[in-house]
Amino acid sequence: MDSDLRITIARLARRIRQQRVESDFGDSQLSVLFALKLHGPQTLGDLSANERVTAPSMNRTVNLLEAAGLLGRTASPDDRRKVIIELTDAGHELVDETRRRRDAWFSERLAALDADERAALEAATPVLRKLAQE
């Protein structure tokens, strides 16, 4: 039963990811933009730790996003080894728009459920969030 839920989650996540509009950025890029939107400016180390990705990997993603004009780097005033990364206005806009787009597919699916099914999902959401933490 455990693996039943585990596999179901993996498959659903895959289906969500596949709902990608042509002009969308990749999952990792969006995930970084969302993290910056939610938690504000962060160093590269913060980002890589929170996304659980190596620093070089995060650096590469940040490079792409910077080239796309969605975020900016500024040296930290107190420790010049550190680099503060924050969203540009375009970055903020893209997050908002992307969220709307990604929700569309998922909302349609939810709308097709009955009240009991939706209630079950609502009750499970905080538990799933707890599992995802740490």
Added chain:
Amino acid sequence: MDSDLRITIARLARRIRQQRVESDFGDSQLSVLFALKLHGPQTLGDLSANERVTAPSMNRTVNLLEAAGLLGRTASPDDRRKVIIELTDAGHELVDETRRRRDAWFSERLAALDADERAALEAATPVLRKLAQE
């Protein structure tokens, strides 16, 4: 609220994926092996359709798995354009072992939940599965 659940699922799937032992194969490779274990021998077209991946992409994954000795190709007797793909004994074994390993992390998390939380997950599992389909 919709996007809350959607993002939670994406994050949890990511956490599960990260619980990967060094010797593990990638998600896509495992997913193919699991599909073959569950539904038996299939053509490349079947696999790519069910995994919702293009044929060249699936072909590449199948090549890696074949080279690793986990599955084999045989020409279909009735239509020689088709190629039947099936698990080798080593493939079957690997699926069984991998399932045990992957469950370990997830089971630990589930064990830390209380009865209500587990009940909420159990109730939500069929709904999540429904969302993941088609």
Added chain:
DNA sequence: TATTGTTATACTCTATAACTATA
């Protein structure tokens, strides 16, 4: 002609190892 599988090519995301600059 249409379908099935394959090869060629390219891009994203990931990693490890080695390097630079700062503390």
Added chain:
DNA sequence: TATAGTTATAGAGTATAACAATA
């Protein structure tokens, strides 16, 4: 020396376009 970030390089997974073999 240690830490923060970066560059170099490599491998997996994805895609589209073009091709071969078979129907």
